[in-house]
Amino acid sequence: MRRNLDDPSDTSCAEGSSRWPRIVALLLTWLLALFGAPVSAQIDLRLTATYTGLTEPLYLTHAGDGSGRVFIVERKGVIKIGRNGTVLATPFLDIRDRVASDESEQGMLGLAFDPQFESNGRFYVNYTGLPNGDTRVSRFQVSADANIADAGSEQLMQGIGQPFPNHNGGWMGFGPDGFLYIASGDGGSGGDPNGNGQNLNTLLGKILRLDVSGQSAVPAPGNPFLNQSNRQPQIWAYGLRNPWRMSFDRQTGDLWIADVGQDRAEEINFQAAGSSGGQNYGWKVAEGTCTNNCTGLTQPALSIPHTSQPCDSVTGGYVYRGSAYPRLHGLYIFGDYCRGYIDALSRSGNTVTRQSLRPNGSVGFNASFGEDEAGNLYLLDVRGTVFLISDGPAQSLNTITPAYTGTWINNAEPGHGMLIEILPDNRILAWWFTYQPNGGQAWFGGIGTYSGNTATIEVIKAEGGRFVPNFDPASISNPVLGTMRLTFDSCTNGRVEYQFTQGYGSGSWPINRLTVAAGLSCAD
Numbered sequence: 001m002r003r004n005l006d007d008p009s010d011t012s013c014a015e016g017s018s019r020w021p022r023i024v025a026l027l028l029t030w031l032l033a034l035f036g037a038p039v040s041a042q043i044d045l046r047l048t049a050t051y052t053g054l055t056e057p058l059y060l061t062h063a064g065d066g067s068g069r070v071f072i073v074e075r076k077g078v079i080k081i082g083r084n085g086t087v088l089a090t091p092f093l094d095i096r097d098r099v100a101s102d103e104s105e106q107g108m109l110g111l112a113f114d115p116q117f118e119s120n121g122r123f124y125v126n127y128t129g130l131p132n133g134d135t136r137v138s139r140f141q142v143s144a145d146a147n148i149a150d151a152g153s154e155q156l157m158q159g160i161g162q163p164f165p166n167h168n169g170g171w172m173g174f175g176p177d178g179f180l181y182i183a184s185g186d187g188g189s190g191g192d193p194n195g196n197g198q199n200l201n202t203l204l205g206k207i208l209r210l211d212v213s214g215q216s217a218v219p220a221p222g223n224p225f226l227n228q229s230n231r232q233p234q235i236w237a238y239g240l241r242n243p244w245r246m247s248f249d250r251q252t253g254d255l256w257i258a259d260v261g262q263d264r265a266e267e268i269n270f271q272a273a274g275s276s277g278g279q280n281y282g283w284k285v286a287e288g289t290c291t292n293n294c295t296g297l298t299q300p301a302l303s304i305p306h307t308s309q310p311c312d313s314v315t316g317g318y319v320y321r322g323s324a325y326p327r328l329h330g331l332y333i334f335g336d337y338c339r340g341y342i343d344a345l346s347r348s349g350n351t352v353t354r355q356s357l358r359p360n361g362s363v364g365f366n367a368s369f370g371e372d373e374a375g376n377l378y379l380l381d382v383r384g385t386v387f388l389i390s391d392g393p394a395q396s397l398n399t400i401t402p403a404y405t406g407t408w409i410n411n412a413e414p415g416h417g418m419l420i421e422i423l424p425d426n427r428i429l430a431w432w433f434t435y436q437p438n439g440g441q442a443w444f445g446g447i448g449t450y451s452g453n454t455a456t457i458e459v460i461k462a463e464g465g466r467f468v469p470n471f472d473p474a475s476i477s478n479p480v481l482g483t484m485r486l487t488f489d490s491c492t493n494g495r496v497e498y499q500f501t502q503g504y505g506s507g508s509w510p511i512n513r514l515t516v517a518a519g520l521s522c523a524d
């Protein structure tokens with residue numbers, strides 16, 4: 001899933017071979033955030049790994065049946081059930097035998113449970129199908145076992161031909177009106193070569209709205225282009241490039257539409273509840289805020305201009321309507337797959353205000369957000385983890401002891417971490433291993449002291465060392481780079497805060513336990 005930065009049509013993101021520059025870019029992002037961000041009423045989300053060991057999780061939703069289950073979509077064609085922090089061993093559905101997933105944007109992309117699921121057992125899946133990658137919106141039926149669906153019950157409700165393997169959209173959800181809304185991409189390649197976004201005679205680059213209450217799907221009553229020649233009756237809205245996640249605000253019924261951009265801007269679009277449809281969201285007449293020949297276009301609520309590195313790929317989220325975290329209530333929480341941020345929009349009239357919800361570190365690979373029946377929100381990291389999103393109030397910190405000795409990494413950015421050795425005499429040694437902008441390794445380390453719940457370390461950056469036979473002790477210098485502060489809120493989670501000179505700036509990042517030193521045990 002490596003992005004070619006020279007190809008603006010490719011919005012997939014870097015992984016693997018380009019991790020090093022990515023990490024450095026994230027570090028720089030933190031530094032910029034530090035100097036540029038306001039600090040008032042700052043929310044710093046807490047992410048708790050809740051479901052792990054998944055294979056490319058792309059979506060999470062619930063069945064609306066009071067069961068407390070979440071359903072996690074894996075890209076290659078599997079739906080797994082999560083409950084109380086455990087992923088059930090037997091998948092709910094496995095249709096890998098019919099899902100095209102060779103290309104990174106292909107796969108099982110969407111899932112929606114029928115509003116009457118409890119009584120009719122129906123749910124809907126959106127996937128790119130074998131052999132040619134065309135989109136299939138299919139109905140399935142649960143089996144006599146509520147935790148297993150009948151893979152043989154598939155009924156195709158709506159097909160969409162796909163000229164290219166990318167930009168398949170895929171989100172689906174039922175609106176407050178009971179109709180099924182489907183996000184459809186422009187068909188792919190780059191620059192919408194067939195002009196699908198503005199072509200009302202194709203289902204590509206659209207939001208579709210279907211009535212699936214009967215045996216087969218029909219265009220929903222009230223759709224804006226019903227009974228018009230050369231216009232497809234399933235269309236609800238148009239002018240979209242690759243709507244990667246939409247959602248209805250469960251309280252207001254407003255529809256939020258995130259649209260991945262090409263080379264100019266990412267978009268968050270807003271459609272008020274009660275809309276009669278027919279909006280033209282612009283692509284490819286405009287990308288981001290339209291500034292010229294804009295008649296008839298609906299402007300995005302937020303346009304996020306692209307920056308140069310590493311790439312941009314917006315991931316739409318949800319308006320938080322859960323009860324557990326009052327500060328998040330009413331915020332539209334979204335992110336970016338490439339940049340790893342989690343931000344929020346608050347809306348007042350036609351004005352939205354953006355704020356960072358993750359000022360102390362990015363997450364990375366934010367493939368999707370999900371919402372459970374109680375209104376809890378989740379972040380899906382495509383590398384295999386579903387995180388519960390919670391407001392991060394001030395945490396109580398643990399008293400530091402030698403038991404915190406070990407290897408610590410940032411789970412979200414495993415390319416760098418910290419070796420920590422804590423001695424019984426209130427001394428601490430720590431080495432932070434990371435990368436330089438040119439990809440070379442960098443080690444920052446030092447010795448310090450700890451007292452109570454805080455360790456403070458004077459950090460040096462060793463320079464001039466060489467392997468024998470060229471080793472020369474006189475060439476080694478250890479300039480002081482600044483200070484680093486370590487705290488731990490559990491035996492497995494901590495935080496690094498640093499203030500460096502020499503252009504390295506200041507920042508903060510979470511650390512997660514990788515190893516425990518032999519003979520030591522830590523208890524919260």
Ligand SMILES: [Ca+2]
Pocket residue numbers: 239259267281282283286287288300
């Ligand atoms: Ca647009």
